[in-house]
Amino acid sequence: MSKEFKVSVRNLVEFIMRSGDIDSTFVGGGRALEGTRIHQKIQKNKGENYRAEVSLKYTFNYEDVILSVEGRADGIIEEDGMVIIDEIKSTTRDLEKIEENYNPLHMAQGKCYAYIYGRENNLEKIGVQLTYCNVETKEIKIIPEEFYLEELENFFYDLIDKYYVWIEFQKEWNEKRDLSIKNLDFPFSKYRKGQRELAVSVYKTIREGKNIFLQAPTGVGKTISTIFPTVKAMGEGLAYKIFYLTAKNITSSVALEGINIMSKKGLYLKTLSITSKEKICFKDKATCNGEQCEYAKGHYDRVNEAVLDLLNNESLMDKDIIQKYALKHRVCPFEFSLDVALWSDLVICDYNYVFDPRVYLKRFFDGKKEDYVFLIDEAHNLVDRGRDMFSASLSKEDFLKGKKITKDLDKKLYKKLDKVNSYFIELGKKFEGGENYILEEEPLAITSHLRILVEEMENWLKIKDKSDEYEHILKLYFDCLAFIRISELYDENFIVFCKRDDRSLLLTLFCLDPSKLLRESVKKGRAGVFFSATLSPMNYFMDLLGGDKEDFSFGIPSPFDNNNRKIIIAGNISTRYKNRDNSIGQIVEYIKTFIKSKKGNYLVFFPSYMYMEKVLEKFKESNEEVEILVQNSAMKDEERGAFLEKFVENPEKTMVAFSVLGGMFSEGIDLKGERLSGAVIVGVGLPQICFERDIIMKYFDKNNGRGYDYSYVYPGVNKVLQGAGRVIRTEEDRGAILLIDDRFASRAYQSIFPKEWGDNRVIYNRKDLDSILCDFW
Incomplete structure (x- = not known):
């Protein structure tokens, strides 16, 4: 047929x-x-x-x-x-x-x-x-x-x-692809514990056209266990295209590696990894027009030939491959990659290409529903990313600067900017001595002014030369446009607030609960697979990621021998903000005791850079024989790589890396075997108390009575679980985890921990820590 x-x-x-x-x-x-x-x-x-x-x-x-x-x-x-x-x-x-x-x-x-x-x-x-x-x-x-x-x-x-x-290419390729899928076996000699059940649950979800929320510990092999059954479903005509969605570049490389493993077992699958325009562009600045870029000039005359050349010769198409063919055919690498996506079986990309209303891929998601399958990796990150994607802000200072720029250049635009600036002035009068003000009305008053301003800015931007002034108005234009777009999504899940500081007023349209909008995006496809090592508590994540009673949830216990991992809780230290200065000396002593039991590499996570610096200063006073690494707040990719390269197997002397919980080293990194011996987590990971977190808390208090948990506790515990998850990555790994905070010993926190953490030991002095670790090692 x-x-x-x-x-x-x-x-x-x-x-x-x-x-x-x-x-x-x-x-x-x-x-x-x-x-x-x-x-x-x-x-x-x-x-x-x-x-x-x-x-x-x-x-x-x-x-x-x-x-x-x-x-x-x-x-x-x-x-x-x-x-x-x-x-x-x-x-x-x-x-x-x-x-x-x-x-x-x-x-x-x-x-x-x-x-x-x-x-x-x-x-x-x-x-x-x-x-x-x-x-x-x-x-x-x-x-x-x-x-x-x-x-x-x-x-x-x-x-x-x-x-x-193109149809002929697609037909021949699909036949070759589907035959390879039919003959494809699981790419490893055996399933790890729980891995087969995970794969079966993913396949069943796709077959039934539903969504599933999967929690599977690090080391189970989540990537291959989600991609493999989805590819099998594609071979049976259940999936038209697969989108593998990530929050970080490092995760996309894991997905590519999974496909590469299956390709070596005979799979034919056109797989594309989309790189952002800024990172893949050949020019110093992405200025996409024929006058300023030789790759933009005549791009559409050459791009179809480039796409066909690439598709006839490559299957795994990452940044390097895309740039190679873009150079060969002199086309824009970013726009080229988007066209390649049309003919790819699996597209690996950031969350925003599916969910963000400002930048999602309209060529796929502006039409009717298709048999797309969304594989959403590290799904715990999507809660806050969702809030960010569905929120927008405007600063009074930007409009004031716009007025100064246009005062002598364009009276008409100046008046429109003044109108919005006047709105901010009136807004500022509503503050009653505080720094924040919640608007009771919908964002209609400001958006009506913004629509008029946007039209006027468009006229000005079309005729002006590029300059610093031009760039400011251009940025302001896109900020206004984003605010208008988000305002069209406004409902009971949003709030409008204004914050004041010494310099300006910031007006924010803030998404309190992203679940509805995330769910609507996933409904553009056939099925969504949300997976992470830390979707705990499951009900919280299902709620905020748009799950409903029709969806599946599935949790896999750790496949690793608990005897290879020791979790210890220091129950006699409070890291609450008011107690932090008093805790520094005790924390240093606990870290020293923790690392002396075995020569190796250790990660120590803190809730903030300030807290980390204070402990580090004290730690340095008496630990000259230990190598110390410190994460800074603005590390580039190469610095991050150099940091991780320091974690060598069987180091000559003990190394301690001071890092921040929830940062770049607390998730998405693999330090297998003797590269990491243990991790210390200082504090329960609560997000910093702030106005935004407090309004989220009030919103969920009103909706489900769990405001503090939803806004503070659960996001904090997730960061703790992620940090602790760095220690055991394979069946051969052995490692220890020290949690420092008396709250970890409470019934409330113990009830949130994964089942496999049930064997944790609560201690109240360093002597017990030393004894436990000596026995363990």
């Missing part, structure tokens, strides 16, 4: 007909926001003979495949026995300068919709009109044309003929 291939009208037209340069010369992103409203307004005012947003689909046999071309026409008009397809486009261009061939892609889309509709309804002739609306003047210009169905058929099949080389 022939397999069905799908393409949207928009992707078909753009992929085949695009040409020329990439041009990111400022044209205004506000048009997208205003364009939606213009579409809706035009559609609403067209009368009863007008049908808006009409879905169209044409499925047909072509050569040796079944092809489905689908999309949604802006409008269909039926009057006086004539049918007209309406294609609406918003523009800032003077309408007098827009002629019939202003943008051939616009008419091409309309003609495709006209052919599909005309064929379905046996029409001999059908009209297509392009309705252009100027977003500033709101004037409308209509460019009408009429076509015989035969003309449209010739045009449509000419596009399909050119597109067939």
